[in-house]
Amino acid sequence: MKTLLVGKIHPDAEELLNNIELQKADLIEEKDYLDIEAVVLRVFTPFKETEIKRFPKLKYFVTCSVGLDNIDLDMLKERGIELIHCPGTNSNSVAEHTLYLLLSLLRSSKPFPELKGKTIGIIGFGNIGKIVARKLLGFEAKVIAFDVVEQDPEVLKELNVKMTEMDELLKESDIITIHVPYNRHTSNLIDEDKLQKMKEGSFLINTSRAEVIDNEALVRCQDKFKGIALDVYTNELRKGLKGNVVLTDHVGAQGEESFRKMCVKPVKEFLSKF
Numbered sequence: 001m002k003t004l005l006v007g008k009i010h011p012d013a014e015e016l017l018n019n020i021e022l023q024k025a026d027l028i029e030e031k032d033y034l035d036i037e038a039v040v041l042r043v044f045t046p047f048k049e050t051e052i053k054r055f056p057k058l059k060y061f062v063t064c065s066v067g068l069d070n071i072d073l074d075m076l077k078e079r080g081i082e083l084i085h086c087p088g089t090n091s092n093s094v095a096e097h098t099l100y101l102l103l104s105l106l107r108s109s110k111p112f113p114e115l116k117g118k119t120i121g122i123i124g125f126g127n128i129g130k131i132v133a134r135k136l137l138g139f140e141a142k143v144i145a146f147d148v149v150e151q152d153p154e155v156l157k158e159l160n161v162k163m164t165e166m167d168e169l170l171k172e173s174d175i176i177t178i179h180v181p182y183n184r185h186t187s188n189l190i191d192e193d194k195l196q197k198m199k200e201g202s203f204l205i206n207t208s209r210a211e212v213i214d215n216e217a218l219v220r221c222q223d224k225f226k227g228i229a230l231d232v233y234t235n236e237l238r239k240g241l242k243g244n245v246v247l248t249d250h251v252g253a254q255g256e257e258s259f260r261k262m263c264v265k266p267v268k269e270f271l272s273k274f
């Protein structure tokens, strides 16, 4: 299986690829890869129509990251290319990072508010949202959540979470953290109207994707927040934000254990195919 590895994966995953015919690259170049049958991708680089067309013989597309918004999934399906990915493998790392951002934001306000008794609103109650709620259990905070999918009452009871409507979450929360995927339904999900509905003096955290917040609206509405923490942001947003702002550079998933899992799991699944 002639395979192209794009970007740096965990050394344990790379070692697994030693026995196949492997080429390595930092990025997908502007050329045709006529004999490549599989791509293993780590970087957040687009794999859309332009890139897919450069691989006429592609059979497998292996991605060592959880978000799939850089990939044209419809085109992979049309071309019969099998997608191998790694959902859930980095959730713990992102959830820990969310707690790090949350506590950093609070502690850089003067006087700093304590978490006990505060209401935390989680938008997107999937893998990461649930782990964030689990980690918050010991803080004696109130946790509410909004999701478009109905949730298991047993899980909600165990995690001490109440599901609410979006508007209620926006109005009630002292701290809001966003964990939705980026797709055509969630692009600018947090628009000016929703930002206006959030509490004056609240805190906002986003570790999902920059595009789920209307960046220009956030710059306009920033003064109402006591703090904003982002793991994902555009340069324009970075330049436009002032005050209590904590920024990290899309490192939420980079926890050592999660990074290993995120690379080893899909590579093993790929190798088991032939």
Ligand SMILES: NC(=O)c1ccc[n+]([C@@H]2O[C@H](COP(=O)([O-])OP(=O)(O)OC[C@H]3O[C@@H](n4cnc5c(N)ncnc54)[C@H](O)[C@@H]3O)[C@@H](O)[C@H]2O)c1
Pocket (backbone or CB within 6 Å): 066, 067, 068, 088, 090, 091, 094, 123, 124, 125, 126, 127, 128, 129, 146, 147, 148, 149, 179, 180, 181, 182, 185, 186, 189, 207, 208, 209, 231, 232, 250, 251, 252, 253, 254
């Ligand atoms: N910062 C990072 O490094 C990093 C790492 C991993 C994932 N992420 C991002 O976090 C996102 C969430 O990851 P996950 O593993 O929890 O995904 P997941 O699919 O398990 O959960 C996402 C949840 O969002 C819900 N959702 C979808 N549309 C919604 C909407 N309009 N309103 C409310 N809820 C909605 C879904 O029903 C689901 O429950 C990923 O898609 C990715 O973009 C970021």
